[in-house]
Amino acid sequence: MELSTAMWTAAVVGAAVIYWFVWVMGAAEVKGKRAVNLKMGSITRDKVQDKYKQYWSFFRRPKEDIAAASDGDKVPVFVDTFYNLVTDIYEWGWGQSFHFSPSLPGRSHREATRLHEERAADLIAARPGQRVVDVGCGVGGPMRAIAAHSGAHVVGITINEYQVARARAHNRKAGLHDRCEVICGNFLEMPFADASFDGAYSIEATCHAPRLEDVYREVFRVLKPGALYVSYEWVTTALYREDDPRHVETIRGIEAGNALPGLRAQHEVAAVARQVGFEVVEDRDLALLPAGSWWTRLKMGRIAYWRNHLLVSALTALRVAPKGVVEVHEMLYETARHLSDGGETGIFTPMHMILCRKPLVTPN
Numbered sequence: 001m002e003l004s005t006a007m008w009t010a011a012v013v014g015a016a017v018i019y020w021f022v023w024v025m026g027a028a029e030v031k032g033k034r035a036v037n038l039k040m041g042s043i044t045r046d047k048v049q050d051k052y053k054q055y056w057s058f059f060r061r062p063k064e065d066i067a068a069a070s071d072g073d074k075v076p077v078f079v080d081t082f083y084n085l086v087t088d089i090y091e092w093g094w095g096q097s098f099h100f101s102p103s104l105p106g107r108s109h110r111e112a113t114r115l116h117e118e119r120a121a122d123l124i125a126a127r128p129g130q131r132v133v134d135v136g137c138g139v140g141g142p143m144r145a146i147a148a149h150s151g152a153h154v155v156g157i158t159i160n161e162y163q164v165a166r167a168r169a170h171n172r173k174a175g176l177h178d179r180c181e182v183i184c185g186n187f188l189e190m191p192f193a194d195a196s197f198d199g200a201y202s203i204e205a206t207c208h209a210p211r212l213e214d215v216y217r218e219v220f221r222v223l224k225p226g227a228l229y230v231s232y233e234w235v236t237t238a239l240y241r242e243d244d245p246r247h248v249e250t251i252r253g254i255e256a257g258n259a260l261p262g263l264r265a266q267h268e269v270a271a272v273a274r275q276v277g278f279e280v281v282e283d284r285d286l287a288l289l290p291a292g293s294w295w296t297r298l299k300m301g302r303i304a305y306w307r308n309h310l311l312v313s314a315l316t317a318l319r320v321a322p323k324g325v326v327e328v329h330e331m332l333y334e335t336a337r338h339l340s341d342g343g344e345t346g347i348f349t350p351m352h353m354i355l356c357r358k359p360l361v362t363p364n
């Protein structure tokens with residue numbers, strides 16, 4: 001074979017391999033987001049690396065420092081930065097629902113995710129004609145599943161402007177835009193009138209609040225008397241020991257890689273709900289047996305994470321993805337390891353469920 005023919009053949013084969021690697025192997029978990037389209041939310045390309053560094057130096061500190069009054073107020077700003085950095089990577093590698101669910105034998109991750117969301121809708125007895133608030137809605141995976149399942153009108157709130165745009169685009173595409181609304185705002189000061197909702201839910205979102213009572217008090221305020229609220233909380237369990245360095249490393253790793261100002265203990269959740277005025281109807285960990293383990297999906301994804309790492313490194317070298325994406329991806333890889341350690345040891349759960357009711361009459 002002539003040299004030029006060999007070179008052309010190599011070029012064509014190389015291009016085919018890159019195409020296969022990026023567009024076929026690197027296909028989004030849920031069609032729509034691909035590696036070549038990774039944006040970093042509303043951060044401009046040249047600022048991604050700096051924003052990541054700022055994020056990391058804020059959240060890698062011990063929770064006592066983050067919780068200090070002055071820095072506690074900065075948490076929502078850094079949570080917003082976090083979601084600018086990770087939203088596209090989450091959609092690309094996980095899908096439109098940014099949460100875990102118990103694995104179900106014979107069912108796909110997508111089905112298990114949907115059933116976990118529908119369970120929230122059933123717990124608050126959401127039904128057609130009702131107005132329900134999704135506290136910390138992400139790009140709206142749960143909102144669409146819940147609106148479709150229950151027939152209720154869902155209003156989602158997220159601190160991140162980029163997620164609002166993504167959620168609205170997905171709602172329109174799913175034909176659910178007349179029943180799913182999304183607004184940008186802080187769930188610690190919701191822009192909603194008192195007693196304006198028939199129900200509320202939050203899925204793996206209130207863990208970003210520096211003080212759980214602040215978000216629960218807001219949910220209480222916007223609910224009508226008698227209305228139900230369900231939350232899936234990220235907490236440490238009774239098996240967590242502060243004097244075990246491996247436990248501490250796992251929990252610190254989970255906090256730093258997920259923009260958390262400090263995980264709460266499982267037993268604190270119901271006490272906070274009562275403190276703001278709720279009646280606690282049910283309070284239990286949905287991860288406990290007979291539930292299938294939620295962390296197997298993370299462990300099974302390891303080969304895909306390596307492929308993704310090579311892909312983001314190549315795209316950064318080619319200047320398709322902005323500088324900083326590789327670091328963000330590495331942080332997520334690390335956090336996935338801490339999360340599955342937390343699940344396997346049983347010291348952490350992302351699905352402690354609390355179901356509360358706002359009393360018909362609120363005592364003075």
Ligand SMILES: C=C(CC[C@@H](C)[C@H]1CC[C@H]2C3=CC[C@H]4[C@H](C)[C@@H](O)CC[C@]4(C)[C@H]3CC[C@]12C)C(C)C
Nearest residue numbers: 089090093094098099204258304305308332333336
């Ligand atoms: C509720 C929260 C988010 C929970 C999960 C949706 C995400 C937690 C860790 C994330 C991921 C870790 C590894 C990534 C992988 C390296 C990459 O190649 C593809 C995306 C990941 C799988 C990513 C997906 C989302 C998570 C599972 C928190 C923030 C309160």
Ligand SMILES: C[S@@+](CC[C@H](N)C(=O)[O-])C[C@H]1O[C@@H](n2cnc3c(N)ncnc32)[C@H](O)[C@@H]1O
Nearest residue numbers: 097098099136137138158159186187203205208
């Ligand atoms: C892990 S995501 C979960 C999203 C969604 N519940 C889901 O399961 O797909 C957490 C969400 O909480 C939102 N959030 C965190 N802090 C917030 C705040 N102070 N105000 C409003 N939204 C907030 C984030 O923007 C994000 O949308």
